[in-house]
Amino acid sequence: MPIFADTKQKNIANFQKSIQEKKNTIRRNYDEIGHLYYGQYKDINIDCTKDINAKCDAITRLNEEIEELEIKILRERGLKRCPVCRTENNLSYAFCFKCGARFDDEDSVPAPEAVKAEEPKEEPKEEPKAEAEDTEAEAEDKAEE
Template identity: 35%
Template sequence: MGFFDDFSKKASEALKATADKTSEMGKELQLKGKINELTAKQGRKFKEIGEAVFNAVVEGKDPITDDVKVLIDEVTAFKEDIKRLEGDILKVKGIKHCVNCGEELSLDVSFCPKCGTEQPKEEVAKEAEVVEEEPKEENNDESEPKE
């Protein structure tokens, strides 16, 4: 039964790989769609900020009104969301960008081949990995030296 087991296992693995690839592309498209949506919303907010500032200046008021502050907060939130989604796309694709030069790197690369900058470890790292060194017993002898 070994052969058929092996055969069906390989077949299902191939199917799974195809499905992964497809869902990967689907996820990327979905994320890009969200980014486009947020970028459009952000553009409308920028327009509102511009109009509010313009009107205030024309009326001789301080342009940074409370309304403008609220709009700026909203744009800031959009920008954060977009950044997060862009990070998600990179994760879906299994790549990251060099923190120094922006070169596209695979997730497991520690040093950028282009500029040599060391890349920060992914925050995914297991928390339980902190290894505490055992104190050396020979140093425990802090009492008066023996004679």
């Protein structure tokens, strides 16, 4: 088996593992929300609204992260998902083959090659942009805490 395909499989396996962990964390959060809510129900003096909301926010964040990982898995397989009808399309398509929706290239372009290849890309502005997004996300994370 070529090394390239091996790496792909490995990446996919890692993404899937990460998704599974996040799903477990989501389940734990649901569980804790249930306990908190029940505590409130039993004792009117207890107010866990803040904790419950924080856990709901965590679930939302985890679901977004899972979505991102699913997109990465698709990308490893040379696919992307239509934002309108959710149909899987070839990564190179500019329009969804099913519903005809246009793919926003800004969103769908960061391909696995961007990470793997060291050589300069056709659109060099992509790399700094990806980094800027990372920093932004980190800043957001900090702001939320």
